[in-house]
Amino acid sequence: MRSLLKSKPLRHIASALRRAAGRLHERSSLRRLSSGLLLTMAAGLLVPALVGVTALTELRQKQIDQELVDKLENTAVLLGSSLVVPAWNYDIQGMTRITEAAMLDPQVVRITVRDPASAPLVSVEQPERRRGRSVVQRQDMRLSGQVIDKTEVAGSVEIEFDDSLAQQQFKNDRQVYAFILLGQLLLSLGLMLAALHLWVLKPLTSLSAFSSRVAGGDFEHPLDWSRPDEIGRLALQMDKMRADLKTSFAEQRAILTNIELGVIFERGGLIQLASRQAERSFGHPPGFMSGLPILAIYPEDARAGIASARAMAAIATGDGRHEEELMLHRRDGSQFWAHLRVRQLDPAQPQAGCIWVIEDISARKAVEDEVNRLAFYDPLTQLPNRRLLRDRLAQALAASARSGMHGALIFIDLDNFKSLNDTLGHARGDQLLKLVGQRLTHCVRESDTVARLGGDEFVVIVQDLGARLDECATQAEGVGEKILDALNQPYPLDGHVRHSTPSIGITLFADDRDSVDDLLKEADMAMYQAKTAGRNTLRFFDADMQAMLVQRAALEEDMRESMRLSHFLLHYQPQVVGSGRITGAEVLLRWPHPLRGLVPPAEFIPLAEDTNLITALGHWVLETACKTLADWSAQDDMKHLSVSVNVSARQFRQPHFVAEVMSILERTGADPHLLKLELTESLLVEDVEDIVAKMSALKSRGVGFSLDDFGTGYSSLAHLKRLPLDQLKIDQSFVRDILTDPNDLAIGRMVVALADSLGLTVIAEGVELAAQRELLAQIGCDAYQGYLFSRPLPREPFEACCRAARQAVA
Ligand SMILES: Nc1nc2c(ncn2[C@@H]2O[C@@H]3COP(=O)(O)O[C@H]4[C@@H](O)[C@H](n5cnc6c(=O)[nH]c(N)nc65)O[C@@H]4COP(=O)(O)O[C@H]3[C@H]2O)c(=O)[nH]1
Structure with a gap:
């Protein structure tokens, strides 16, 4: 087989097939299928043909060899018969004539006639030797019958054949076989390819284009085929799948369009699909979210990194789900409160992606905030109320115990506010209280708390004033003076300028040994001391004040x-x-x-x-x-x-x-x-x-x-x-x-x-x-x-x- 393949024409065919296969291989999968089929068919045709040709040529070789041997034997017998009489008569001329006539056969290379003692009588040889193999046949020449009574050996004749002509004949035959084989092969291949193209590849190409269209989302154009064969059935099934997909996509889209929740399908960190509500929530036009990184839904600040990392980590290390309430980021840079639920499609295959369900809870948060505001904030000044103040103070005490830093609680009461309220009317009184709240807020840091206890009483919590008590007292006094100065400034109320002064009581805290109530009482007492001292001043709390306050209550x-x-x-x-x-x-x-x-x-x-x-x-x-x-x-x-x-x-x-x-x-x-x-x-x-x-x-x-x-x-x-x-x-x-x-x-x-x-x-x-x-x-x-x-x-x-x-x- 290998020797066969080494022959030139077959090499050409093989390399052509390989090239064709190579070209086909580079094409699409469908091309790969056709080239595969082509190669298989070529191999299927070529192998039996080569086996047949090999057997045929071997047979032909044997046949030619046999024909040569037979011809040699016949020529030798014929020549012996022709030469016996001249040889007996020792007729050299006659023998020469006969041998030369025999030499006319192109296959005969040499003829030697010998006497009974094997001495050569006549020897004729072709002047030019052939290149083929030599085959020699020796034939005794026996005389009997008419010339003598008994059989006598008149000598022998030796004839030598060259088989080059026979071999040439064999080569020619072999070429004819090869051409017949090649023709048959090409014809068969051509016919098979034509059939394959017509019945298989062309429909498959159409089906492939159809499936590409369906994969691209075109469910509108049906595959209008009526073929009774397997590909026809396949086409029918594919068209049914198209119709089913169309229905289910329409249902899915209807759900995604009408659902009040934002739904995002994310894979590999990229948004693959977003529902209309998700697009609305994030402020994107229809279809604009696909392809965006999922991180785009998070705010850009540092919390975003933490929040997104939290979500990803929870999904990766948990059971493939994560849920939290957080602020998300709109396209225009604004933010909204959302309830976020993330689920992996298949926890066993994280790469399959996640479904993100986003519920815009801004309205609920607003209600919560409102409830929270009503519960924890003073409606007039929008400052924390007593309840929130207590909470913040408890936190401040805990923080102070942890950090070792002192803080101060400052109690502020407006002098003569009640009479001012009575004489000016409640509207102006409220206006004054609002201004006081604003001024107090400007006197302290953002991290400090300014609260209104009710009436004309305000409380300020100032934290982190220093590690030493004296340092803290100095700082607190500074804040108190600042408040005193700010609240002494004239108040523009409805076009009139009014004056009001505060009495301020300050108590310091360094840990959480004092309770919230104790501290409030202390600051309150200090404030009373400031009142007693003539108002419009500030006083620090000291232990004697407790007794004084008790005394004061008793006095009343x-x-x-x-x-x-x-x-x-x-x-x-x-x-x-x-x-x-x-x-x-x-x-x-x-x-x-x-x-x-x-x-x-x-x-x-x-x-x-x-x-x-x-x-x-x-x-x-x-x-x-x-x-x-x-x-x-x-x-x-x-x-x-x-x-x-x-x-x-x-x-x-x-x-x-x-x-x-x-x-x-x-x-x-x-x-x-x-x-x-x-x-x-x-x-x-x-x-x-x-x-x-x-x-x-x-x-x-x-x-x-x-x-x-x-x-x-x-x-x-x-x-x-x-x-x-x-x-x-x-x-x-x-x-x-x-x-x-x-x-x-x-x-x-x-x-x-x-x-x-x-x-x-x-x-x-x-x-x-x-x-x-x-x-x-x-x-x-x-x-x-x-x-x-x-x-x-x-x-x-x-x-x-x-x-x-x-x-x-x-
Ligand atoms: N060191 C010193 N003190 C003198 C002298 N002469 C009089 N005083 C005191 O000075 C205060 C004068 O009364 P005020 O300035 O009206 O100041 C009064 C007044 O503002 C208020 N007060 C007294 N009685 C009444 C009242 O009936 N109604 C109201 N609203 N306030 C009153 O209490 C304040 C204190 O009254 P008092 O303790 O009685 O004190 C009185 C009086 O005892 C003096 O030579 N030396």
Whole structure:
């Protein structure tokens, strides 16, 4: 076989087939199928043909060889017969003629005639030797019959054949066989290929194109074939599959288009398919999500990496599913809350991809946020409320215990907010609270917490102020001062500028040993200390404050009890002109406490103001003072005396204050001209219109007004000019050092000058020394009040004092 293949034509065929096969191999799979079939068919035809040709040529070779042998033998016999007589006669010429005639056969190469003793008689040889094999035949020449009686050997003849002609003949035959074989092969192959192309390859090519169209999503064009054979059945089945696919794709698309969830099919990190809702959720036009990396749905910041890594890791290491709620990224860069569920199609084959189901939960989150906001935030200021504050404080304490860093809890209460709210109205009060919240937020870092406890109470948690207590205290004080300054700035409310001040209490924390409640209580107590210290200031908490607070609560209770039992008293302190003539008295409230003795008003008046007991208490003071006035009007030596009554800002701001005073005056029969109301400067901070109106109403009935503590507050000249005042009172803080402190003296002078310019009288309080009185007289002060003349006294001793003074002057 190998030798056969080495023959040239077959080599050509084989190499041509190989080339054809090679070319076919490079083509599509269908081409590979056809080249495979072609090779198989060629081999199937070629092998039996080669075997047949081989057998045939071998047979032919034998046949030619045999023919040569037969011919040689026949020629030898014939030649022997022809030469026997000449040989017997020793006729050389005759033998030569015969042999030369025999030599005409091209296959005969040599003829040698020998005598009986084998001596050559005639020998003829072709001049040119052939190249083939030599075959020699020797034939005895026997004479018998007609010439002699017995058989005699006349000699022998030797004939030599060359087989080259026979071999040539064989070659020619073989070529003919090869050409016949080749022709048959090519014809068969051609016919088979034509049949294969027509019946198999062409339909397969059409089916392949059809399946490519279906694979590309074209389900619309059916395969309209009617062939009864196997390929026809295959085509029918494929078309049925197309129809089924069309239906199921239509169903799938209907689901993907109408489902309210976003569905993404992802493989190898790329989005293969996205539902319409997914495209809508992410803000992509239809079809635009396919091909995008799945990471594109995550926000671009650092959380995205973490979130996506979390999802991938959970899918890879878990049971092939992952679920979480997180923010996802829209095409326009905005973000939305989503519930994300990721499932692997086949956990055994991660490369098969995942289904991502995305539910836009923005609306639900918004509701949750709203609920959360309502539960944890103050609706007015949008600041954390008490509940959230407690939670944040607990977290801050835990964090402080972990880090060893100190923090501070700052309690802020607005001074006089209640009266401001009452006089300005709730809308403006709310506006003020909002501004306070905003200012507080600007005073601290974003990580700190500003909360509103309710009313005018705010709390700030400041963290990480330092590892040392002193360092922390300094920092906290800085924050407190900043808050104090910020809240002292004027508040623009509906076109009017208002003022408000805070009292601030600060407590520090360094670990979680103190409970949330303890800390809040401490900061609250510190804030009260700030209030007691005169407001608009800040105080740190210390342990004594606890006791003080308890005492304060008890005091409030006692005060209510004393009011019920009418235990309060009025003391009268003389007001004098010149060297000692008493013109009137300031009534000063006294509280004889069953256990504590006489409690000074400086201790209980602020508490009465904070608890609003001052309104009832003030009413009682006014009524009692007016009764005294009425009593004195019946006494000749007392009827000229005026009475000054302290009126707290809260009391004055009562809407019915004017009516209340009128009604008391009427009821008691007191002369309004002898009643002087002492207002504090701090009253003038808010709603001057209302104050002017009330004062004017009372003034028109004869009631006089004195401005108490003048010089300590905020009164502006513009305000003062509008108030129907009668008197300015130089505060005792300026009188105390007026002899030694040039500033205090200058203030005294300024008050007198101001009073002159406004047409008011001036009274100095806290005059303890004659030198003080003299100096005050020198600078133009009209009246005096102080221990130099008398301490505040109960009514009877006061009356006795007045009478004694009258007699002394007389
Ligand atoms: N060191 C010193 N002090 C002198 C001298 N002369 C008088 N004082 C005190 O100075 C205070 C004067 O009253 P104020 O400035 O109206 O200040 C009053 C007033 O603002 C308030 N207050 C007293 N009674 C009433 C009241 O009935 N109603 C209201 N709203 N406040 C009152 O309590 C404050 C304190 O009253 P008090 O403790 O009675 O204190 C009184 C009086 O005892 C002196 O020479 N030296």
